Amino acid sequence: MSAFRPRRMKFGIFLAPFHRLGENPTLAMKRDLQLIEHLDGLGFEEAWIGEHHSYARELLADPAVFIAAAAQRTRRIRLGTGVISLPYHHPLMVADQMLMLDHLTEGRAMMGVGPGALVSDAYMMGIDPPTQRPRMNQALDVILRLLRGETVTEETDWYTLREARLQMASFSDPHLEVAVAATFTPSGPMAAGKHGAGLLSVAGAAGPGFENTWSWAEEAAEEAGTTISRANWRVVVPIHLADTRKEAIEDVREGFTLRAYVGDRKNPDGGQAGAIFGGRGTDIEMSIETGGSIVGTPDDAITAIEGIVQRSGGIGGIMGLAHEWANWDKTRHSYELWARYVAPHFQSQLGPLTASRDWVEDHQGQVFGPTVPAFAKAYEDAGKEVPDPIRKAQEAQAARGQ
DSSP states (O other): OOOOOOSOOOOEEOOOOOOOOSSHHHHHHHHHHHHHHHHHHHHHOOEEEEEOOSSOOOOSSSSHHHHHHHHHSSSSSSSEEEEGGGGSHHHHHHHHHHHHHHHTTSSSSEEEEEEEEEEEHHHHHTOOOOHHHHHHHHHHHHHHHHHHOOOOOEEEEOOEEEEEEOOOOOOSSOOOOEEEESSSSSSHHHHHHHOEEEETTTTOOTTTTTTEEEEHHHHHHHHOOOOOGGGGEEEEEEEEEEESSSHHHHHHHHHHHHHHTOOOOOTTTTTTTTTTTTSSSTTTHHHTTTTOOOOHHHHHHHHHHHHHHHHTTOEEEEEEOOOOOSSSHHHHHHHHIIIIIIGGGTOOOHHHHHHHHOOOOOHHHHHTTTHHHHHHHHHTTOOOOOOOOHHHHHHHHHHHOO
């Protein structure tokens, strides 16, 4: 069975964001906004913005605030929360905030949700990690009911709703797009299937269980009686492109290391964050080889994405994990190469162009043959002598029987 292929695959970024410790955080956030503007100008479809509250690398505490600012600076790109950690918030507040963004962006906002990835965030709020995934499912169910216009009364051990409803209708029809984050476990795909939502595979395509991801989502959707589509499955993977493979690798070698992001202290999670950065330890070549990162030329990226499509059975989009492994100019150039050469390959843009060129070249005599007589006639009609090159071209055509 061939893999699912949308006519136009979605491309964009997943902006946690990751910034180097020791830099000006205000400028880092401004640079994040500049990146979104750059992507909008290049025609990228989406950007998903993270929520984090600790560990000093991922500086955006409220993706909704960032999206509101980015929406004012952009024209077309869709902007999603990537993701709202639902156990940290009252579900009515989340639904109302996202509804407001739906209107402010005139339908460009998307809601990505998850249980909360940073244990240090949950620790500061006194949230027991084993409760996070069940609470995410609880909250998502309520948020979707509110977005559908229902009135909800519900009391749990962590929130209360009394005849809660949203005071505005959605801008989008029926409401803004919703996606659930997934890592290596069945939890995220099954939540997406249960709620009929999209899927954000934020841990890439190289981890254990990736090939089972969609079957887990389908299983849950069948049990819940919901409908899901591979067109709404995005896979997040770090990407850096350059004009040569050697240049691309050297661009990111230093910045790839976790040490560049957390300073010179030992990584406190024992290296588990390596998966988020796209590989094991600090070996960029190993990360590329195992599929943890896509680093190389546009042709390398096309080959790697084709591999993800085949292994997954088909996806709807690739979101590059935004990073600052390379400097700002090289990072911008990477996105330009992606937009110029990689995206069109997966968005049905090159086939018609190639067919048009081939047809013209295969029918040159038929297409361009009348041109020479037309030039000669123009001179004759004007009472002027036909130039030798045109006269000789006429004679050559006559000799060929054209």
